[in-house]
Amino acid sequence: MPLSRGFHGRPRRPEVDPSRVPPGQYVTNDFPVLSAGPTPRTPLDQWSFTVQGAVDGGAKTWTWEELNALPQETFTVDIHCVTKWSKLGTTWTGVSVDTLLEDVATTAEYVSVYADGGYTTNVPLEDLMDGKAWVAHTFEGEPLEPAHGGPARLVVPHLYFWKSAKWVRGLDLTIDDEPGFWELAGYHNYGDPWREQRYWSD
């Protein structure tokens, strides 16, 4: 790799465990925002969450109150944004996707996650199961701010954070993989930060 003359970088932060920082990422303490358009604001009494698509027995929908009545989990994870920042040890509360899919029978292998504002992102179904993903409404003990995806966003911490759709409203279970918004705009279809899968050709 060619050296950059005179570049030393910031003194390495001793408190940061390098094994928790994927290649090309840097650790930040603030919470940058990346979205393609204005922040949508759906009133909670009009909000719902739906699991639909290739599901036997039809779609299932939860109101805001029903979602909050489901078993809640509080979890602490590292998150990695494709714009290079990582944030370690973030704490969220929400409903595990396992809970939402509990009574769902499907032959689908993919999910098209959809959100207010028309945003979609695609994730293999198995990447949302077995404790790997949540629909979260609380960040560090506070209601999730609209700019960060409130009232609720998907959190899939093992993939780049654009997969963690803000303003999430449902999961569309699909037989075929259907690239979403950023995936169609040249970003990687899967997005594993540890393999630095940022762009389609990575």
Added chain:
Amino acid sequence: MGAVVAGAAAAARITWREARVVELIDETPSARTLVLDVPDWPGHDAGQHLDVRLTAEDGYVAERSYSIASAPEDARVALTIERIDDGEVSPYLAGDVVVGDAFEVRGPIGGHFTWRVGDGGPVLLVAGGSGLVPLMAMLRHRAQARSTVDARLLVSARHVEDLLYREELEALAADPSLSITYTLTRGAPERWKGFTRRVDMDMLQTVGPDAVAMPRAFVCGPTPFVEAVADALVSLGHTAAAIHTERFGPTGS
């Protein structure tokens, strides 16, 4: 994976290339333009960005994203970098780098925040600080293509000396189909003709075009700025899907 590509410019493999600095232009006391020679640059659309990778002697690498300031028509790739005093990468690029230095770049990246003259108009461009960079690429592209698409640019900066590309914008404004409006949020010089407050609904309405004209809006800058402007546009009746945003830097909260 090859199917998942939008736009011709994105079709080339996004590989690291060595960029050599051929010219440096001081734009403001805190911002500098780096003109780069990038062998085999695949071309870009106005509004796209690239990734910069710096490598220290001990092998440590730092990557950051920078918007492309130059028009797709230009042979060279220009970046304009605002120095963040406690930053890791921007003080190096906007301060230490000299002509002849090289570093790695890859791109172009981003198929959403882009505009080509063929997309038509009207267009409304709203910039906060260094958020002007990708919008400048759009205006440079528009000028090079001799487009007369109705374009309105609103630039917000703290002080008059922070305004980027002032002379060039003044020259571009000779075109009657382009209007340029400035607002300064931390005090203005005497006889200042622009606005002197943060962007709000009234200001956006004055700059136009009205929501009924269905402009494509491009809003770029620090996150709180983009949030406020995009919300104001929605309140003015602009369609959310026509409002394109790009957010630089931290939340500020």
